[in-house]
Amino acid sequence: MAVEDPPRRVLRVLHLEDSELDHELALAYLARGGLNVDAVRVDTEREFREALSQSWDLILSDFNVPGFSGLKALEIVRELGVLVPFILVSGEIGEDVAVQAMRDGASDYLLKGNMARLAPAAEHAIDAHEALKARQRADRELAESRQRVSELAQHLQTSVEMERAAIAREIHDDVGGSLSAVKFDLAWMARQPGISPELRQRIDSAMETVTHALEASQRIMHNLRPAILEQGLVAALQWVANRFERRTGVACVFRTNLDNQVSLPAGVPLVAYRAAQEALTNINKHAQATRVSIDLSLAAGVLSLEVSDNGRGLTDEDLAKARSFGIRGLHERASTVGGWVDLSSSRAGTTLILSIPLDEGAAVQEEDGSESDLLDDAAHDPSTWGEP
Numbered sequence: 001m002a003v004e005d006p007p008r009r010v011l012r013v014l015h016l017e018d019s020e021l022d023h024e025l026a027l028a029y030l031a032r033g034g035l036n037v038d039a040v041r042v043d044t045e046r047e048f049r050e051a052l053s054q055s056w057d058l059i060l061s062d063f064n065v066p067g068f069s070g071l072k073a074l075e076i077v078r079e080l081g082v083l084v085p086f087i088l089v090s091g092e093i094g095e096d097v098a099v100q101a102m103r104d105g106a107s108d109y110l111l112k113g114n115m116a117r118l119a120p121a122a123e124h125a126i127d128a129h130e131a132l133k134a135r136q137r138a139d140r141e142l143a144e145s146r147q148r149v150s151e152l153a154q155h156l157q158t159s160v161e162m163e164r165a166a167i168a169r170e171i172h173d174d175v176g177g178s179l180s181a182v183k184f185d186l187a188w189m190a191r192q193p194g195i196s197p198e199l200r201q202r203i204d205s206a207m208e209t210v211t212h213a214l215e216a217s218q219r220i221m222h223n224l225r226p227a228i229l230e231q232g233l234v235a236a237l238q239w240v241a242n243r244f245e246r247r248t249g250v251a252c253v254f255r256t257n258l259d260n261q262v263s264l265p266a267g268v269p270l271v272a273y274r275a276a277q278e279a280l281t282n283i284n285k286h287a288q289a290t291r292v293s294i295d296l297s298l299a300a301g302v303l304s305l306e307v308s309d310n311g312r313g314l315t316d317e318d319l320a321k322a323r324s325f326g327i328r329g330l331h332e333r334a335s336t337v338g339g340w341v342d343l344s345s346s347r348a349g350t351t352l353i354l355s356i357p358l359d360e361g362a363a364v365q366e367e368d369g370s371e372s373d374l375l376d377d378a379a380h381d382p383s384t385w386g387e388p
Contacts, residue, residue, distance in 0.1 A: 010036050011126070014051050014084075016061040016073050018043040026060060026089070026118060033119020048073055049080075056084050058122055063090030063097075071101060078105055083133070085125035089118075153332040161270065168224040176217050183210045226273060233269040234260040234296065237276055237305075241294050244280045250289055252280075256296040264303070267337050268356055272296070272305050275330055275341070275354045279307035282327075287311025287350060298358070303339075305354040314345040330354070 013030070017023045023041045030037045042048050045068050059077065061070040070088045077086060088101050088109040098109045107125035110117055186207045190200065222228070228236045234256055241254035276294060283289055289311035297304050330341045330352075339356035 010038050011057040011122075012055065013037050013039040013058045013060060013122075014048075014054075014056045015039050015041045016043065016048055016059070016065060016068075016070065017041055017089075018062065018065050022062070022112070025115065029115045029118045030122060033123070035119055035122060044068060045072070045076075049076060052077070052080055052082050057126055059084050059086045060122075061086065061088055063088055063092075071097075071104070074101060074104055074106055083129070085122075085129040087118075087121060087125055089115075150332065150335060153335075158336060164224040168221045171217055171221045171224075176214065176221075179210055179214050179217065183207065183214065186210065226270075229269050229273060232260040232262075233264060233272055234258055234262075236269070236273050237294055237296055240273070240276055240280065241292075244284070244292070248284050250284075250292055252292040252294065254294045254296075258296055258298055262298070265337065265358060268303065268358070271333055271337050271339065271356070272303070272354060274333060275305055275352070276307055278330055279352045283307075283309045283311060283350075286314075289349065301358055303356045303358055306351060308349060308351040310349040313347050313350055314343075 015023055015026060017026070020041070023039070027037060027039055030039075040051060042051050043065055048068070059073075061073045063070040065073075070090070074086055074088070077084065085107040086105065088098070088106050089112060090109070091112045101109055107128065108121045110121060186203055189195075190203045190207070195203070226236060228239050237256070238254050241252040244250070245252040280292070283292055287309045289309035292307070292309045295304075295306040295308075297306075327341070327343060334341050334354055334356065337356050339354060342353045342355070344351050
């Protein structure tokens with residue numbers, strides 16, 4: 001039993017042509033080439049513009065139309081953003097004009113004396129157009145996918161900070177309160193008369209243990225939610241620089257042109273603080289540096305944080321590590337306040353620059369309540385829990 005060929009697709013063709021005979025000739029060549037065509041002929045600019053409101057698979061255009069032209073038609077197609085393959089047909093067309101038409105978006109051009117090439121040219125133009133649409137569709141889907149991934153990463157960053165705030169609040173209210181109560185009880189016991197030396201020694205040892213536990217709680221809470229930020233970003237970064245220098249022995253200089261009382265949008269101080277914290281952690285672990293500088297500046301409405309070191313620098317392999325999430329996390333964290341991160345490295349050292357435009361769009365989006373309020377509630381008494 002013979003298998004019937006599937007029905008051929010009907011191609012809708014808009015033909016700009018003032019000659020009915022040339023129109024019929026073009027249809028004959030298309031049919032001879034095996035194409036099933038439903039064509040509409042127009043010969044004025046008004047008719048052409050009206051026809052463009054419909055859907056077409058191909059536009060054929062004569063080069064010379066009384067009161068109109070193929071190049072003008074091509075210009076209209078571009079102005080209206082109509083994505084349809086466009087083939088220019090002419091009895092006479094110069095090479096320069098043909099090249100310019102191709103640059104302006106024409107899919108092909110033909111001479112009326114060589115119409116045998118019309119059907120293959122039409123098929124090629126339509127196939128190329130379909131491939132272009134497929135690529136554009138894939139590019140849009142990829143961009144949308146990247147946007148969703150970026151939004152998810154930003155949401156996770158915000159969720160992490162909120163969870164840190166909640167944990168810090170629990171440490172302050174539950175662990176810290178209980179340890180303080182134990183410390184008061186031990187102090188009361190130590191003041192009682194007639195305590196044996198052995199018991200006093202046990203009380204002193206317990207007091208020391210509780211004191212260490214309180215200090216550890218303060219340190220953990222500070223890492224979760226730095227209460228030093230309550231004193232302003234400038235004070236917080238100065239404290240970070242001093243603490244890094246004391247802990248590592250690496251000289252760390254902090255410079256700024258900001259007043260500590262400068263008002264910054266919600267979320268920006270925490271992002272800048274975390275960026276400096278991450279940069280200093282990486283320097284301590286990998287850079288083998290002997291000098292570090294932290295520069296905070298505000299110019300032309302952009303807040304910039306620059307952390308530089310004179311260490312061994314980063315290689316392409318370092319940046320491409322499969323689990324190198326620190327720098328990637330900084331990019332996502334910066335994007336939550338409309339900022340970005342630039343990283344440059346050489347044998348002379350590494351520089352990380354965080355840039356944040358200070359406009360209305362720089363504020364962190366609120367999700368189920370204000371993030372700044374949730375984070376600020378993490379430390380009820382900064383003077384008690386923040387490190388000096």
